[in-house]
Amino acid sequence: MTAQAGSAAYRPRRSVLYMPSSNERALAKAKTLAVDALILDLEDAVAPDAKVQARENACAAVRSGEYGRRELTIRVNAIGTQWHDDDLRAACAAGPDGIVVPKVGSADEVRSLVAAMEAAGAPEHTMLWAMLETPRAMFHCEEIAAASDRLTVLVMGTNDLAKELHAEHVPGRAPLLTGLSLCLLAARATGTVILDGVYNDVQDGEGFAAECVQGRQLGFDGKTLIHPSQVDACNEAFAPSAAAVEDACGVLAAWKAGAGAGVVTHNGRLVESLHVETAERVLAIDQAIAALAED
Structure with missing residues (x-):
């Protein structure tokens, strides 16, 4: 068995919910949800004029100790944005379980991120989660996954990938299956956890449940979510019956x-x-x- 499959090392990541860190009510609600992990978001869910406050809120949430057994991560803004460096330094100081970085496209970027985390004093327990969202990342996913022992989780960014491919979101996700499969192969080749991308229509419970089952059947360890209403169905789908x-x-x-x-x-x-x-x-x-x- 791979290291992640052993009973001593395995950590459930069936449901991983994005929470906008600019929304203090959402952060408070997250303390009561049956999620395995939270991604306290500083990127897509946060308007530019709310970025600084969101950063402060996310770091305060991590330090609070009020989220119980839930794994806490912070998603920083992408490399090259005006917020990235400050986000990364603040996240390292807060010491979450993981720092999620969007649009990682190469092994060199992983090594640079790890070096920056070490320079910022990130504690040993703070791991790197890399989002794979572009055709470039699909072609280099094994190199990305193998670039550092500190990189422990791959996160599929299926919305951005569909945009980059000029693809449509369709039932069964045929346009995305090549990329999903390449990243799954990379994860299993390197012993890395891998999370499926989000399902956008929070009103479509049937479609969401079907995509959870597909993700489990493909081999994903869990799924990223955008709404609390998706948690229970996701937990059920990714748990053994x-x-x-x-x-x-x-x-x-x-x-x-x-x-x-x-x-x-x-x-x-x-x-x-x-x-x-x-x-x-x-x-x-x-x-x-x-x-x-x-x-």
């Missing part, structure tokens, strides 16, 4: 019982070591999610 947990237990029991017997089967299916590893991963995820309810 009761049937999946039962089947995983059966696979492991059959494997143990058949040790040394040569061919092992479960419910008529051949069981090999790769199936055992998959079953162990399912149970590790289920146990980590169950542990959240105990916190």
Whole structure:
């Protein structure tokens, strides 16, 4: 198993909600939501004249200690913008679980970001999350993912990617599947967590649920969200079902019982070591999610 699949290291990131840091009511509401992680946003959701206040609000939220077991990250403005350097320094000083950087396009940018984080005194627990949003990033995604051990999460920026491709948002996301697949391959090749992009129509619960299922089936670890109403469906989609947990237990029991017997089967299916590893991963995820309810 990869490092992220082990029961000791696995951290649920089924639901990762963007929250505009200029909106203090939204930041307060986030303390009550059943999300696995929050992205306190300084970029797209914040108007230019509210950027400075949003930065202060996000850093104060991180320092408050009032968000319980939720993983807290800050999304800074993109490299080259007038706000980026100040955002990065302030985020490093606040010490969130992660700093999310939009439009990362190369391994060199990752290394520069990590160097800047270290120069700004970011604590060891503050990781880098890189957003992949451009055709350039799709072609260099493995190099990006492998550029630094401090980069632990890849985040798909599907809205920007669709814009760059001149593509339409359609059910099934056929225009985006090549990019999504390339980034998934890069994540698995490097042992990096990867999050699916957002679903824009908050009124379309059926379409959102279908895209969550698609993301899970493709192999994403979780999904980024734009509205609290999307949290519960996302958590359900990216958690192992009761049937999946039962089947995983059966696979492991059959494997143990058949040790040394040569061919092992479960419910008529051949069981090999790769199936055992998959079953162990399912149970590790289920146990980590169950542990959240105990916190």
